[in-house]
Amino acid sequence: MNPLWKLREAAAEVATPERVEGQWPSLIGKLLAARGFTSPQEVDKLLFPKLVDLKDPLLLKGMSQALERLGQAYLNKEKICIYADFDLDGTSGLALLKTGMQALGFTEVLHYQPKRLSEGYGFHAAAVEDLKSQGVSLIITVDVGITAHAAIDKARELGVDVILTDHHLPAESLPEAYVIINPNQGTCESGLGYLCGAGVAFYLLRGLKRYFHDHPQLPKNNWDLKEVLDYFTIGTLTDMVPLVDDNRVLVKHGLVKLAETKRAGLRALLEELDLQDRALTSQDVAIRFAPKLNALSRMESGVLPIDIFLLDDVSKARDMVRQVMKNNSTRVQLQSDAESEAQELLKQWPHKDFVFVASPSFHRGVLGLIATKLTQVYNKPAFVGSVGEDGMIVGSARLPQGQEACLVEAMTTASELMSRFGGHSAAAGFEIAETKVAQFVDRLNSHFSDLREKPKPLEIFYDVQARLPEVSTNLMKWYDFVGPFGAGFAIPLIHFTSIQVLSKRELKGGHLRLKLFDPDSNATMEALLFTPTPRQLETLHNVPGFYDILGELQWNYFAGQKTIQILIRDLKAMS
Structure with missing residues (x-):
């Protein structure tokens, strides 16, 4: 089924804000109107966010108690x-804290940090016992622990205090930690529920710096919190939390800090990816930079992301980054092989409303990536599992973008069949015995069949219509300045009409580079189509030809040159 393109409803074009110098492109005003900005004052706040406007960390429930405990720990040399x-x-969050x-x-x-494959997600009681044996008397959790009753109980039993910081939704009851800092615990009125785990840790650090400044027994120094905004930015962009309010302010400043970072590991990786010595976008971090680091924890090949984050030895950085890139190449190959195998196995799949596939050859570290790919190919919920030698299947599930359903609710219908499951509505994990898969599939089929109405x-949704001649370096200057883009403030989508595709060239990985031409103005531009779907490949069968194109604008850096290109999200042949 072809995607349905819809223009966002928009108010009148926003007037040029007072602080804007130079030519303000009309297309930017239209774009912001499509996003709901109706006054120059709102646009001014969007374009020029100030760190002084950040919310007070003491608004977070439990913050004062946590700061007092940390001050005590410092004085007692715990x-x-x-x-x-x-x-x-x-x-x-770990690195910045x-x-x-x-x-x-x-x-x-x-x-x-627990190992992804051997220990699994969570705050584990066994780890608490190990830390106690090392003399630890205070644990601070980051991005984990809000449902970890067993580990918290073990810590209480052993006399270890736990400052629990997390951002995930709690269960019906909260663990009995020394104190909990979580903006999403129902009784926290901070309004900071959009923070990721690293964000909550950053606010703890903000509070701690002020606490040290205000208390005469504690040391004072001029250390600047901006020094860890590179870490905050990586965590926020990769966890795909909304880029609104404080998140937006901090990431806008943090992208500058990351581009200028002196940290040996991060600097070496930026250089390896040709991202050094230029402004970084949120897409550079989320799509090019972060996946290389994420692959380290997925594959568990020796080097872990924290090793790169905290590395300060320039001589070791090069060798370590070479391992990062080698590890990522392995991840890419394993993912590609698994995606091909999965689509082959699904050729005879009988159910209309979801897909399930499992294989012993699927690496557990890439299951979520495979599931995401299958949702894009089939536009259905996807359940993907790796079959272990013990007959147990560990899996990941994903929902297609924009689909209204809940994976956790779906799996709850088969809860007694499963060893464990959990997650969010659109992304979840599960574990089940291979012998129970047939029953599991039946339950899922019943659940999704009941939800089925008319296939949607x-x-x-795109923001504006435009012609190729409107895309200029001046437009791009303001396009970049409107960013950063991400969850809650998506990358602008532009509808280009009556564009002639003169040629197409296949790149490594199956991506396509297209040459675009506007016959009315003789304007030309390069475009990139990543991992085209079978429908898109069929659509591009007749090249040269005329097309409507939905795309994002971006800079292409190549051979020392900087040019504008369109990243195509979708396209349709004109009749």
């Missing part, structure tokens, strides 16, 4: 452990 989730949100605490004067700060096409 051994502290930061226990963080293994993903890039948890890793970023450890860096900041050491800068403030803490000397006994350990860190611990994927709806793609």
Whole structure:
């Protein structure tokens, strides 16, 4: 079924804000109107966000109690452990909190992250016992723990205090931690529910710096919180939390900080990816930079993301980044092979409303990526599993973009069949015995069949219509300045009409580079179509030809040159 393109409803074009200097493109005014900006004052706040406008960290429930406990730990010279989730949100929060605490004067700060494949997600009681044996008396969790009753109970039993920081939704009851800082616990009125795990850790660090400044017994220094905005930015962009309010302010400043970073590991990776010495966008971080780091925890090949984050030895950075790139190449190949195998296995799939596929050859570290790909190919919920030698299937599930359903609700209909499951409405995980798969599939079929109404096409909302001659370097200057883009403030989509595709060329990985031409103005432009779907490949069968195109604008850096290109989201042949 072809996606349905819809123009966003928009108010009148926004007038030029007072602080804007130079030519203000009409297309930018129309774009912002499509996003609901109706006054120059709103646009001014969007374009020029100020760090002084950030919310007070003490608005977070539990913050004051956590700061008092940390001040006590400093004075008593206690051994502290930061226990963080293994993903890039948890890793970023760990890096910024450890860096900041050491800068403030803490000397006994350990860190611990569970292994993705061998230990799995969560705050684990066994790890608490191990940390206690090392002399740890205070644990700070980052991006994890809000449902970890067993681990918290074990810590209480052993006399270890836990400052639990997280952003995930809690269950009906909260663990009995020393204190909980989570903007999404129902009784927190901070309005900071959009923070990721690293964001909550950053607000703890903001509070801690102020607490040290205000208390005469604690040391004072001029360490600047901006020093860890690179970490905050990586965590926020990779966890895909909304880029609104404080998140937007901090990421806009953090992208500048990341581009200028002196951290040996991060700098070496930027250089390896040819991202050095230029302004970074949120897409550079989320699409090019972060996946290389994420692959480290997915594959568990030795080097982990935190090793790159905290590395300060320039001589070691090059070798470590070479391992990062080699590891990512392995991840890409495993993912590609698994996607091909999955689509082959699904050729005889009988059910209309979802897909399920499992294989012993699927690497557990890439299951979520495969599931995401299958939702794009089939526009259906996808359940993907890796079959272990013990007959157990560990899996990931994903919903197609824009589909209204809940994966956790779907799996709840088969809860007694499963060893465990959980997650969010659009992304979840599960574990089930291979012998129970047939029953599981039957339950899923019943659930999704009951939800089925008239099949709905994927709806793609675009912001404005434009012609190729309107795309200029001046437009791009303001287009970039309107960013950063991400969840909650999506990359603008532009509808280009009556565009002639003169040629297409296949690139490594199956991507396509297209040459575009506007016959009315003789304007030309390059375009890129990543991983085209079978429908899109069929649509491009007749080239040269005329097309309507939905695309994003971006810079292409190649051979020292900087040119504008269109990243195509979808296209339709003109009749």
